[in-house]
Amino acid sequence: MSESTPFPTPDGVLRQRSRGIARRAVLGTAVTASAIVATHGVPEASAQTATVVIKALPIDRANILAGSRFDFRVEVAGAQPDRIEITVNGQDADTFFKGANPVRTNEIAGKSGEVTYRNVTVANPGPVAVQVIATVAGRSYVDTFTWTVLRMGAGQARNVILFIADGMGYPTITATRIVSRGITEGKYDGFLNMDRMEYRGTVTTSGYDALVTDSANSASAYATGHKSVVNGMGIYEDNTKDPTDDPRVENIIELAKRTRRMATGLVSTADITDATPAAFAAHTRRRSEQAFVASTYLEDGHRPDVIMGGGSRWFLPKAQQGASADDRDLVAEFRAAGYAVAATRTELRGTPASATKLLGLFHTGNMSVWYDREETKNPNVLGKFTDQPSLPEMTGRAIDALATNPNGFFLMVEAGSVDKQLHPMDWVRAVYDNIEFDNAIGVARRFQEKNPDTLIIVTADHSHAMSITGTYTPYEGKIGPDAVGTYEQSAFPTFTRKRGDGFPDSPSTKTTLAVGWANHPEYYDDGTTVWAEPLGPSIEDPQVKGTYIGDPKRAPSGKGVLMPRTVPASVNSEVHTADDVPVMASGPGSEFFNGLVDNTDLFWGIVASLGIDPLSPNGRSPMGKITGGRFGDPANPASRPHFAKP
Numbered sequence: 001m002s003e004s005t006p007f008p009t010p011d012g013v014l015r016q017r018s019r020g021i022a023r024r025a026v027l028g029t030a031v032t033a034s035a036i037v038a039t040h041g042v043p044e045a046s047a048q049t050a051t052v053v054i055k056a057l058p059i060d061r062a063n064i065l066a067g068s069r070f071d072f073r074v075e076v077a078g079a080q081p082d083r084i085e086i087t088v089n090g091q092d093a094d095t096f097f098k099g100a101n102p103v104r105t106n107e108i109a110g111k112s113g114e115v116t117y118r119n120v121t122v123a124n125p126g127p128v129a130v131q132v133i134a135t136v137a138g139r140s141y142v143d144t145f146t147w148t149v150l151r152m153g154a155g156q157a158r159n160v161i162l163f164i165a166d167g168m169g170y171p172t173i174t175a176t177r178i179v180s181r182g183i184t185e186g187k188y189d190g191f192l193n194m195d196r197m198e199y200r201g202t203v204t205t206s207g208y209d210a211l212v213t214d215s216a217n218s219a220s221a222y223a224t225g226h227k228s229v230v231n232g233m234g235i236y237e238d239n240t241k242d243p244t245d246d247p248r249v250e251n252i253i254e255l256a257k258r259t260r261r262m263a264t265g266l267v268s269t270a271d272i273t274d275a276t277p278a279a280f281a282a283h284t285r286r287r288s289e290q291a292f293v294a295s296t297y298l299e300d301g302h303r304p305d306v307i308m309g310g311g312s313r314w315f316l317p318k319a320q321q322g323a324s325a326d327d328r329d330l331v332a333e334f335r336a337a338g339y340a341v342a343a344t345r346t347e348l349r350g351t352p353a354s355a356t357k358l359l360g361l362f363h364t365g366n367m368s369v370w371y372d373r374e375e376t377k378n379p380n381v382l383g384k385f386t387d388q389p390s391l392p393e394m395t396g397r398a399i400d401a402l403a404t405n406p407n408g409f410f411l412m413v414e415a416g417s418v419d420k421q422l423h424p425m426d427w428v429r430a431v432y433d434n435i436e437f438d439n440a441i442g443v444a445r446r447f448q449e450k451n452p453d454t455l456i457i458v459t460a461d462h463s464h465a466m467s468i469t470g471t472y473t474p475y476e477g478k479i480g481p482d483a484v485g486t487y488e489q490s491a492f493p494t495f496t497r498k499r500g501d502g503f504p505d506s507p508s509t510k511t512t513l514a515v516g517w518a519n520h521p522e523y524y525d526d527g528t529t530v531w532a533e534p535l536g537p538s539i540e541d542p543q544v545k546g547t548y549i550g551d552p553k554r555a556p557s558g559k560g561v562l563m564p565r566t567v568p569a570s571v572n573s574e575v576h577t578a579d580d581v582p583v584m585a586s587g588p589g590s591e592f593f594n595g596l597v598d599n600t601d602l603f604w605g606i607v608a609s610l611g612i613d614p615l616s617p618n619g620r621s622p623m624g625k626i627t628g629g630r631f632g633d634p635a636n637p638a639s640r641p642h643f644a645k646p
């Protein structure tokens, strides 16, 4: 996206401002001496002329997999252009994208112009320069955008399992290790499965529209190698209202199926149509279009072989208390397409061992969290959902089904409720779900021992503002912040673990973690209460509709401290942060997940490890190495030796 404003060209040479750095661009004959050059990212106001914004999608600095499919769209905003001319590497775009039949529109009457090429590809690796000249009232506005087209080298991995704990920042991992393994005299009594991976890197999380990401946007970067916008997945945002027509980019499930006939699977404890899993198969500007996403899962080309999680309502018609698209019974349609279907843990265990296609929908909404599902089994929380499988169980069953495909598989496993419990600042439930997540990684690690051509990647999509302040030992009648032990008073926690399954015997113990939060609505905190059921931090203010105040139920002791809000009163839960998150990897290709990586680089690490090459008839790259450029940090190739030689 760039802001383009008139800019004099005294010497007849057009100047282009790109990210604040002036550079020269010698343009074609279409531009006359009176041409006006767009300022790319640096707006310059002018009273006499309209501010014309030229946008190219994919955006400037996008990396594109050679032979992958994407929609190319140019939008001119601020005025209705008389003409939009586009060249790609100096060639007319219609010629460059031969046979693509561009559609020209004026979406906002009198104020915009668009050109859209659907389903195009670029075969030649290397830089691609897109130049757009928009003519408005006789004046030309120019902007250029550069993409890098990359072709992968031969890959070493046959299978990829990507684990995402939604919202799992470093403090969540630390808390999980303390609670699950224990710590004595400063040394951990054991490590998590995710701690025992060969490589560990750091992932940046921002989308292209905003500093702080949501799960759609972030998973989309992992799934497609392209950044997106908050609430968007598999798309670049366009200027139309329809949330399903935005320019698309191909995702890893589509690529794995189309080019390699690999098996693919999605497993989550959230609605299986929720942002994180949906980004791996679907395309929409609005993540709330979950009925649309569910119907996408049934379409050829996007259809994962294994789909397991919550959210059955999006697959069922009204007559079965569902809210599916066009009132379809998608469960019946999946069954007709050869899927074994399960609605409970018992039914999942009863699916035939030979079943390679599975649809498991174990809750109408998000699945219950481990603490309620397996520890307290609180009937008030579970309702009729008393027989839900665990994440390790679903992971194991998914791997069994997918591993039968001779072409290998791609599986994404999400612990969705780590995020969904961090939002209401319930660190106990979040950590229990993260222990469950780590146990699911253990299942994959055991598979990997027997199948060493399997790459396992573990990451989060963003972090939360959770922080371990110290520990908490209520004493002398003190409670809340007064009882937090800081520095030398932060005694080691006293969780016990008799079961040997990674979970503590109880979350309530003499010395527990003191957890603080940086960005939250008003809430009450008394430090140690573990609520009998999941509880939001705030309630709607009866005085001012649409604003939120602390819920005294959060401190049933009556001694809670009221924590003043640090976000607008309209926000009713703790919010995501812009923090970097960790990535851990083990197996062939794991070295790609090291050092500082952009969130889009996770996609590149996956396709590089598999050697996915849409240009080869069998989808396997015959090339010795990555060509066209490199992903990772171009400014510091030395930090990541395998990217050093483009």
Ligand SMILES: [Zn+2]
Binding pocket: 167, 215, 419, 420, 423, 576
């Ligand atoms: Zn979230």
